[in-house]
Each structure stands twice: as structure tokens, then as C-alpha cells.
Amino acid sequence: MKDKLKSFSPFQVDAGKIMDMYGLSDEDFTAAADSEKESMVEMHKSISFWQDAWRRFKENTVSMVALVVFIVIVLFAFLGPVLIPYDYSSQYRSAQNLAPMQYSENEQLTMLATSGADAYYSTAVQSGSLTAIRKGSHYINWKGATYAFSNDKGIENAILMLDTDAENPLYYVKLDDIAEDGTYSEITVVEYTSEAAEGADELELSTKIFPHVFGTDSAGRDLMARTMFGARVSIIIGTMAALIVLVIGSIYGSISGLAGGRVDFIMMRIVELIYSIPEVLIVLLLQVVLKDPLQEWFDSGTSAFSQAMSDLGTGIVSIMITFALLYWVTMARIIRGQVLQLKKQEYITAATALGASNGRIIRKHLLPNCVGPLVITTCLQIPSAIFLESFLSFLGLGVSAPMASLGSLCSDALASITLYPYRLLFPAVVLTLIVLTLNLVGDGLRDALDPRLKK
Amino acid sequence: MGIYILKRVGAAILTMLLIITITFFLMNAIPGSPFLTEKSTPQMIELANQKYGLDKPLIIQLKNYIVSYLKGDLGTSLKMQEGTSVNDILFHQGKFQLSIKLGVAALVLAIAVGIPLGCIAAYRRGTWIDGLLRVVTTVGVAIPTFVLATTLLILLAVKLGWLSTISGSLEDAKSYVMPVISLSFYYMCYIAKLMRTSMLDAINQDYIRTARAKGVKTKWIVLKHALRNSLIPVITYLGPVTAGIITGSFVVESTFAIPGLGKYFVQSVLNRDYPIIMATTAVLSAMVIGMNLVVDIAYKIVDPRISLSAKED
Numbered sequence: 200m201k202d203k204l205k206s207f208s209p210f211q212v213d214a215g216k217i218m219d220m221y222g223l224s225d226e227d228f229t230a231a232a233d234s235e236k237e238s239m240v241e242m243h244k245s246i247s248f249w250q251d252a253w254r255r256f257k258e259n260t261v262s263m264v265a266l267v268v269f270i271v272i273v274l275f276a277f278l279g280p281v282l283i284p285y286d287y288s289s290q291y292r293s294a295q296n297l298a299p300m301q302y303s304e305n306e307q308l309t310m311l312a313t314s315g316a317d318a319y320y321s322t323a324v325q326s327g328s329l330t331a332i333r334k335g336s337h338y339i340n341w342k343g344a345t346y347a348f349s350n351d352k353g354i355e356n357a358i359l360m361l362d363t364d365a366e367n368p369l370y371y372v373k374l375d376d377i378a379e380d381g382t383y384s385e386i387t388v389v390e391y392t393s394e395a396a397e398g399a400d401e402l403e404l405s406t407k408i409f410p411h412v413f414g415t416d417s418a419g420r421d422l423m424a425r426t427m428f429g430a431r432v433s434i435i436i437g438t439m440a441a442l443i444v445l446v447i448g449s450i451y452g453s454i455s456g457l458a459g460g461r462v463d464f465i466m467m468r469i470v471e472l473i474y475s476i477p478e479v480l481i482v483l484l485l486q487v488v489l490k491d492p493l494q495e496w497f498d499s500g501t502s503a504f505s506q507a508m509s510d511l512g513t514g515i516v517s518i519m520i521t522f523a524l525l526y527w528v529t530m531a532r533i534i535r536g537q538v539l540q541l542k543k544q545e546y547i548t549a550a551t552a553l554g555a556s557n558g559r560i561i562r563k564h565l566l567p568n569c570v571g572p573l574v575i576t577t578c579l580q581i582p583s584a585i586f587l588e589s590f591l592s593f594l595g596l597g598v599s600a601p602m603a604s605l606g607s608l609c610s611d612a613l614a615s616i617t618l619y620p621y622r623l624l625f626p627a628v629v630l631t632l633i634v635l636t637l638n639l640v641g642d643g644l645r646d647a648l649d650p651r652l653k654k
Numbered sequence: 655m656g657i658y659i660l661k662r663v664g665a666a667i668l669t670m671l672l673i674i675t676i677t678f679f680l681m682n683a684i685p686g687s688p689f690l691t692e693k694s695t696p697q698m699i700e701l702a703n704q705k706y707g708l709d710k711p712l713i714i715q716l717k718n719y720i721v722s723y724l725k726g727d728l729g730t731s732l733k734m735q736e737g738t739s740v741n742d743i744l745f746h747q748g749k750f751q752l753s754i755k756l757g758v759a760a761l762v763l764a765i766a767v768g769i770p771l772g773c774i775a776a777y778r779r780g781t782w783i784d785g786l787l788r789v790v791t792t793v794g795v796a797i798p799t800f801v802l803a804t805t806l807l808i809l810l811a812v813k814l815g816w817l818s819t820i821s822g823s824l825e826d827a828k829s830y831v832m833p834v835i836s837l838s839f840y841y842m843c844y845i846a847k848l849m850r851t852s853m854l855d856a857i858n859q860d861y862i863r864t865a866r867a868k869g870v871k872t873k874w875i876v877l878k879h880a881l882r883n884s885l886i887p888v889i890t891y892l893g894p895v896t897a898g899i900i901t902g903s904f905v906v907e908s909t910f911a912i913p914g915l916g917k918y919f920v921q922s923v924l925n926r927d928y929p930i931i932m933a934t935t936a937v938l939s940a941m942v943i944g945m946n947l948v949v950d951i952a953y954k955i956v957d958p959r960i961s962l963s964a965k966e967d
Contacts, residue, residue, distance in 0.1 A: 471665070472665075472668070472669055472672055475665075475666075475669045475942075475943055475946055476669065476672070476673055476676075476939070477673075477897045477900065477901075477938060477939045477942040477943075478897075479897075479900075479901040479904070480673075480677070480919070480935050480938055480939060481673075481676060481677070481680070483919070483920065483923050484677060484680045484681065484923060484931070484935075485680065487684055487923055487924065487926075488680050488681075488683045488684050491684075582796070586798060589798055589800075590798065590799075590800070590901070590904075590905065593798075593800045593905060594904060594905070594908070594920055606798075606800075609798075609800060609801060609804070610800075612804075613804060613909075616804060616807070616808060616812075617808070617812050620808050623801070623804055623805075623808075627798075627801040627804075627805075630798060630801065631793070631796050631797050631798070631801065632796075634796040634797075634798075635792065635793060635796035638792070638795065638796055639792070
């Protein structure tokens with residue numbers, strides 16, 4: 200290249216000299232490869248709306264901690280019941296009025312009596328009490344062997360033990376025959392075969408005994424199981440109610456905002472009317488009014504929907520109806536305000552000019568752009584629904600026994616509050632934590648999704 | 655101004671009518687008859703229905719309620735205190751006065767403590783006081799009234815024995831302590847949070863800087879300049895507070911055994927005593943709606959920036 204340039208013209212600046220001066224070689228003038236070009240362009244990875252919001256949310260320590268705590272509570276409520284051997288409605292014998300972390304009397308006996316045995320099956324342990332065994336054949340699989348027997352001996356209120364080292368591996372001991380130190384005066388050998396009869400029930404061996412972590416109530420129900428169940432009911436109610444409010448409120452609000460004029464005026468007067476009703480008075484009445492018709496509907500209904508609803512019970516369903524009737528107004532107001540701002544934007548005009556229907560504009564343009572306020576309001580609606588439910592259950596109008604919600608558990612605890620204050624403590628703490636963490640998560644979401652609102 | 659107030663009063667009356675109508679139909683939708691007991695025969699029920707005008711068409715019954723309410727007559731109890739006039743039950747037996755005493759005390763406490771706390775938090779923003787107050791108020795708005803009420807009951811009355819577990823008719827000052835604290839705590843915290851935010855807004859305004867530049871003392875800046883403007887959101891919140899305190903009184907009255915209106919309302923719904931349900935709903939919602947009306951008008955008067963005639967958006 201140097202030579203070529205030299206011979207180009209007498210007036211030409213001597214490129215070779217310049218190149219020598221700066222220590223440049225021919226390679227410096229070759230065309231850049233694509234990979235080299237790339238490094239020159241300042242690249243920003245495109246960040247979606249949600250990634251951006253999540254990034255901002257993560258920076259908010261308080262909200263992140265709240266989110267983690269809330270997830271732990273959700274796990275406690277939904278996975279917890281699988282992990283503990285008790286369920287929310289069973290009443291365990293000899294387990295009434297236990298303090299937290301205690302074992303029932305039967306369990307204590309069983310623990311002592313079976314310290315030498317490999318496995319046992321006990322009336323004191325919930326998973327398949329022997330008193331519940333039907334007449335017929337039963338079998339146990341233990342260490343690869345099958346022990347099949349039939350319960351015609353009436354093994355009741357006893358511990359069935361399987362001790363492979365003993366001469367007679369399968370035997371039972373009556374609870375009455377167990378001394379306080381765990382020794383027993385008499386055992387009864389159970390005859391068994393290695394072949395299980397057809398259709399026999401497999402009994403699960405239970406080798407661990409679980410303490411009643413939160414204690415038990417006066418009917419002998421495990422309070423931890425009930426608190427888990429109550430938390431689950433409360434979370435479900437909160438979420439469902441918030442979803443109902445979301446659907447009704449956003450549709451109503453966006454129609455009102457988009458329509459404008461007289462329609463908007465009338466729709467907003469209706470909202471104002473509902474807004475100024477002291478809703479709790481109506482809610483209380485509704486609870487009583489809806490009870491019987493709902494029960495009737497559950498009893499007669501055969502569809503999957505009415506079946507699902509009847510599993511929830513009249514109390515919960517009427518709370519949801521209440522939300523659908525009265526609580527959507529705040530959401531409608533917020534969405535209407537947003538829509539009023541958005542509908543002046545050019546892309547809405549463009550969509551209208553292209554002939555999009557109002558429904559399409561609402562679905563495709565308005566609501567997706569309201570997603571921030573929608574998510575925030577829905578999130579903050581959950582704790583308010585949980586509050587309302589617990590309030591109603593506390594007054595005895597929410598869920599009915601043996602169902603439990605956090606509110607009804609607190610209410611039940613009141614009867615014996617002076618003797619067993621911990622019965623109030625656990626559900627109340629869980630309830631407060633759910634509401635607190637959801638409030639904090641909602642605040643974090645507001646800051647993350649709508650930074651303009653940040654104060 | 656006059657037209658605005660007139661419009662608001664009109665809307666309030668309309669809401670009142672709506673509530674009475676809704677309550678009336680809901681109440682009648684409860685299956686069965688209020689006179690249905692184990693001993694009652696169909697003839698007895700019919701006689702009772704005739705006696706109390708329950709055999710008339712619903713719309714006539716509704717009209718009768720409204721007409722007699724306009725005359726100030728709240729009807730006669732059907733069941734809970736049969737034959738007694740509802741006016742006597744609510745007003746002369748002191749139920750209404752009890753609830754009012756409790757509610758006003760709670761409202762005053764919530765405002766009198768909430769506002770200064772919010773101001774302190776805003777003014778000492780970033781210090782440990784602000785941090786502490788933020789924790790307290792955030793937790794405060796997450797604790798249900800009944801949890802707080804029962805916790806106070808256990809701690810102060812049962813364990814420490816300082817106060818009586820039954821507050822009864824609120825005859826001495828001591829019996830006010832627990833019901834009023836548990837009723838107002840949520841709102842106290844909420845008002846403090848609200849106040850902090852709006853105070854921070856106000857402190858950052860230009861006129862505060864001007865006042866400071868002129869050498870006005872900090873105390874006076876907060877009290878005279880910032881406070882006035884930052885009170886507006888708190889005033890608008892007073893409507894919901896009133897409604898909430900009435901709601902909360904249902905729980906507080908039953909926890910502390912106070913024979914007030916809230917407890918009576920729940921009982922009347924469960925007993926299906928129609929005139930009492932109607933009357934308590936009317937009285938309670940009149941209180942809420944009246945408060946909303948006062949707040950609506952008040953805050954437009956307080957804040958000259960809000961134009962009365964312009965359409966609100």
C-alpha cells in the first residue's frame with residue numbers, strides 16, 4: 200500500500216512517511232471484522248417492564264424480606280399439613296388442652312414402651328388409629344417382609360409392635376398394661392401370615408411421634424394443623440376476593456373512563472353511592488341472608504362449580520359475594536383515573552382510527568398500560584379481605600366448625616383466654632404476619648412498578 | 655358554595671334511602687319468620703305478623719319505616735325486648751350514648767396522638783425516632799382490632815390486674831383505657847403514616863424555605879406553615895375513620911362486655927329483630943354519612959386551592 204500511494208500523485212502527501220511517523224502498518228487499515236465492530240457499539244440488553252420492576256423491587260430490602268416471609272407462610276399453610284401427622288379436624292384422644300410442644304399421655308406411654316421395638320403402630324399416633332381398623336385383613340410391610348393379620352382380636356387402645364429380634368415379631372400391648380416407666384406386664388402375640396389377603400388394607404408403620412407444636416384445643420385438635428389450615432383458608436379468601444375485585448373493578452373502571460360523558464357521570468355516581476355505604480353493616484346482614492340459600496344451592500347443585508363452592512362452605516362464599524358487590528369501587532376509581540389519562544394518548548387515537556372496537560381498545564391498549572396500578576391495588580386488596588374475613592369469623596359469622604380460619608381460631612381462643620393464652624398467640628401472629636408482609640410487598644410493588652408514586 | 659353543599663346533602667339523603675332500602679330487602683330475605691320458635695303455631699305467627707304489620711306488602715312496610723323515621727319514631731322491638739320502643743332501647747337505655755362516648759374518645763385519641771407522631775417522624779426523618787415510629791405504625795396497621803383488644807385484656811387485666819376485664823358502661827375513667835386504645839390504635843398508626851408523608855411534602859415546598867430564610871423558628875415553621883397544608887389528607891381520611899371505628903366497636907364492645915350499639919346490632923341481626931336491625935343500621939349509617947358530609951365540605955373550606963365549582967377528577 201505504501202508504494203501504491205507514493206506513485207499516486209506528486210502533490211500527494213507521502214502517506215508512507217506519516218504511517219512510519221505514527222508507527223502504523225498496513226494491517227491497521229484492513230476492514231474491521233464484525234466481532235470488532237460489536238465491541239464498539241454500546242450495547243444495552245433490552246429490559247422488559249417486569250425485569251425492570253423486579254430489579255427495582257430487589258433493591259428494596261424491606262419488601263424482599265417481607266416477600267420471603269410471606270412465601271414461608273404460604274409454604275407453612277400449603278405444604279405444612281403434609282409434613283405433620285395431624286389434620287385440622289381430627290380430635291385426638293387424651294390430647295385435650297395440651298400446651299405447646301407437648302405429647303399427649305398416650306404418646307408419652309408409647310414413646311417409653313416402644314423404645315426397644317423396631318416399629319410400632321399405635322392408637323396414640325394419628326395415622327390410622329387401630330380403633331379405626333375395620334374387621335378383616337390387614338398387612339404391614341416391614342424390612343422386605345409382609346406381616347398379614349386380621350383384626351378379629353379387637354386390638355383397641357393398644358400399641359401394635361413389630362420387633363424383628365423378638366421371638367414373636369408381631370404383638371400388641373394394651374395401653375393399660377404399660378407401667379409409667381415404659382415396661383409392660385403382658386403382651387399378646389398376633390398371629391400372622393406372609394400372604395396378604397386380597398383387598399387387604401396396608402397399615403403404615405409409624406416410628407416417630409410428633410409433638411403438638413402449638414398445643415391442642417379443648418376438643419383435642421392439633422392447633423398447629425388448625426393454624427396451617429386457617430392460614431390456607433385466609434390466604435385463599437384474600438386471593439379470590441382480590442381477583443374478584445380486580446375483574447369487576449377494572450372492567451367497570453375502564454368502561455366508565457373510556458365512555459366518558461353521561462355514561463361516565465352515571466357510573467361514577469353509582470360508585471360514589473356504594474362507596475359511601477358503611478359496608479360492614481351490609482356485610483353482616485349479607486352473611487346471615489346468604490347462608491341458607493347458599494346451603495340449598497350446594498345441596499342441590501351437581502355441577503363442578505357448585506361442588507367446588509360447597510367445599511369452601513357458605514361462610515367463605517358469602518364473603519366473596521360481598522366483595523363482588525361492595526368492594527370493587529376503589530379499584531374502579533383508580534382504573535378510571537388511569538384510563539382518563541391514557542385515552543388522550545396518540546396510540547389510542549391511532550387504534551380508534553384503525554377501526555378497533557372499544558372492547559379491543561380496553562383489552563389490548565388500556566388495561567395492559569394500567570398494569571402497575573392493577574397489580575398494586577390487587578396486592579393491597581388481599582390483606583383487607585383477610586382482615587374482613589377474620590373480623591366476620593371473630594363475630595361468629597365467617598367459617599363454621601370444624602373448618603377454621605385465622606379469625607375463627609382467634610375467636611375460639613377467647614373462650615379460654617386466661618388459661619391458654621397461646622391459643623390466641625399463634626393464629627394472631629400468623630394473621631398479623633400475613634397482613635404485614637402483604638402490605639410491605641404491596642408498598643414495594645408500588646415503588647417498583649410506578650416510580651412516579653414513590654414518596 | 656351553597657349549591658355544592660346542597661348537592662352533597664342531597665347525595666347523602668339519597669345514600670341514606672338506598673341503605674335503608676337495601677337493609678330492608680336483605681333483612682326480609684333472611685329465610686323464616688322472626689316469630690318462629692319451637693312452640694309457635696302457624697296461627698300464632700300469623701297473629702304476630704298482623705300485630706306488627708308484617709303481613710302487608712313489602713313496599714308498604716318499607717314506606718311505613720321511612721315515614722315513621724321521618725317523624726323520629728324508630729318502631730317497636732319484635733323480639734329482643736318485645737314491645738319496647740326502639741327509641742327507648744337505643745337512646746334511653748344508653749346504648750347510643752355509650753357507643754358515641756367510646757367512638758369520640760377513640761377518634762380524639764387517634765387524631766391527638768397520630769398527628770403529632772407523624773409530624774415528629776417527618777421532622778426527624780432518617781433518625782432513630784423516625785425508624786422506630788415507622789416500625790410501630792407499619793405493624794400497627796397490620797394488627798386486627800380483636801387481636802390487640804384481647805392482648806391488652808390479657809396483659810393489663812388478667813396478668814397484671816391493673817384494670818377490670820369488664821368495662822361495662824364506662825362509668826370511670828379506667829374502664830375507657832383498653833377499649834379506646836384498641837379501637838383507635840389502627841387509625842392512630844394510619845394517621846401518623848399519612849401525616850408523615852404529607853408533612854414531608856409540605857416541608858419541601860418553597861414557602862417553607864422562604865420562611866426559614868426569613869429566620870422563622872423551626873417550631874413555628876412546623877406548627878404554622880407546614881401543619882396547615884399537610885392536614886388536608888388527614889381530614890379527608892376522617893370519613894373512613896368514623897366508619898372504621900363503628901365497625902371496630904362491634905369487636906371491642908363484645909371483647910370488653912360493653913352494652914353498646916355495635917354489639918346490639920350484631921345480636922339483632924342474629925335474632926332477626928327487624929325494627930332493631932333497621933333502626934341500628936339507620937343510626938350507624940347516618941353517623942358515617944354525616945361524617946363524610948362534614949369532611950367533604952370541611953376540606954373544601956380548609957383548602958382554598960380546591961375549587962368548589964370545578965368538576966372533580
